[in-house]
Amino acid sequence: MSFISSRIWALKQTFRGIFHAKTQFMLAVTLAGLTLTIPVFLGILIWTFSEPLISVPMHTEITVFADRSAGKESVQRLNERILAIEEIAQTQVVPKQEALAMMHDNLGLRPQQSKAQNPLPDIVIATVHPHLSDQEIAAVAKQIERLTNVDMVAYDDKWAGHVSALFSTASIILAILGSIIMALVGIVIAASVRLTTYAQRDEIAALYIFGASNAFICRPYTWRGCMTLALSAAISLGLSYAGLHLLHDPLISFTQLYGVTVHLSMLSLDWCLVYVGMAAILGGLIGAGTASSALGKIRRRTY
Structure with a gap:
């Protein structure tokens, strides 16, 4: 196949595979989207409150x-x-x-x-x-x-030490929770992409038997991984926006009681595009790695 025709075939195979395993694909997209919502939503909240917390005077x-x-x-x-x-x-x-x-x-x-x-x-x-x-x-x-x-x-020189100790403890707790959440996010995302790839191992085996190259075989699954995490990232942004919209008025009213001004807003369009692009790249890498792993197992069974 020529350069263009091979990629047209890969694009057709990508959508054919999605339609053939639409249940697994939708499950993977939904699962990854819900999982990605956790760090995105919490990250926006932490960024929103970081400015007023940093501006708290710590001097006696x-x-x-x-x-x-x-x-x-x-x-x-x-x-x-x-x-x-x-x-x-x-x-x-x-x-x-x-x-x-x-x-x-x-x-x-x-x-x-x-x-x-x-x-x-x-x-x-x-x-x-x-x-x-x-x-x-x-x-x-x-x-x-x-x-x-x-x-x-x-x-009173005691409160500054108390607040500093509280911030240090909170930072350690947030670091531990953040590490656990990111580990869970990574596991769920990898499992979601692998779910859609392993659903079509028979197709990978057939292409290998007919002598297709590794790149030719893995390309549709790489693109499918890109689409999986790109759509999941878009879903997480939509859910985060909905959550921020619901939380905006109660949170602003609460902070105004203490004379604190916060600006609860969604990520800018540029950062949203960067986030979706990075998710797509990660999905492509996972999809390519999963397809290569499945191909390696088929090759070992063949020989």
Whole structure:
């Protein structure tokens, strides 16, 4: 056969094999599509929440309460002295009125519900550099406490360590679960493609007996593997889109309760095409390998 005619024959054989074993083909496509939906859907969710999680500040903040008698200029000079400390990364001055508004907001109070005078002083929030030990942070707090116009210093350096330990544990758990899921996905995908190939071992044996080359025999099964996983990838994208559509409004409403903004969206068209293309290539490789394995068994039985 010529180059073109051999590939036309392979294309016809691909669709003839799909029609002949349509039950096995649909089962393989559905099984692989459902399996691929798991990593795609979870991957989109993890990517969506990665940005707000990464943006969580992990630095210890020292809250400095200025004297109530300190004026605006005195508080500004205090802020400059705190910022001059080597271990301090940045500072923020919170005026007493803004601090009172923040307290009302945190306690769920309306401003008109509190008629008393503002009991809060001006506040300076000092953020220390990361990777400082507890002893170094305590020394910085004592140094700030000795400054002029400082009434009180408060800080909590334990939560950052707790959150860091939680992130480390969660990362290990996700890595283990991800490895298990990917192993299961690989096994199911390989089994799905092999299911459609082994269903036509008699055809492979007949082509071998008539003297067809290995490439000629394996080509229809390679293309069938490409179609199997390409369709499965498309199904997984459709199911993921449906799941994200159902989850979008409840998730956005939930995150807004905590003041977090997330953008739950589907993969872009470019990434979807890359994903389907990679799935098709993987399916072709599995199909070719399965056909070659079946051909090898036939050859060993023949000889």
